[in-house]
Amino acid sequence: MSNGREDSTYERIYAAVCQIPVGCVATYGQIAGLAEASGPRQVGYALHALLPGSDVPWHRVINAQGRVSPRSESDHDNVQRMLLEAEGVEFDSRGRISLQRFRWQE
DNA sequence: AACATGACCATTA
């Protein structure tokens, strides 16, 4: 455990993900830049560690290919697509998102 | 301390 205030890299990543507006998506590399993370790998790692009981919209984070990243369990990726569709994000016939239209641009 | 793993990205074929 740690003290009440966490200055970990994860905290910055969570904050960046929370900043993503509804109906938009962001890539791991983009989050890494906003969160000042050392690399996109740590973003994915942070999200994997945050899964249970988090108010962070992790489903709005996708990879640079505009696709949902395949994680250990195949169930979760299906959920992510459903959540995005519920927020207004449209998927391609192959389950791909048009970054040109839905990518979060500050 | 070292090794192996991981929800990635960019380049190359």
Added chain:
DNA sequence: GTAATGGCCATGT
């Protein structure tokens, strides 16, 4: 357009 390789760094054993 897809598939494969190397490099990035933090985490757990």
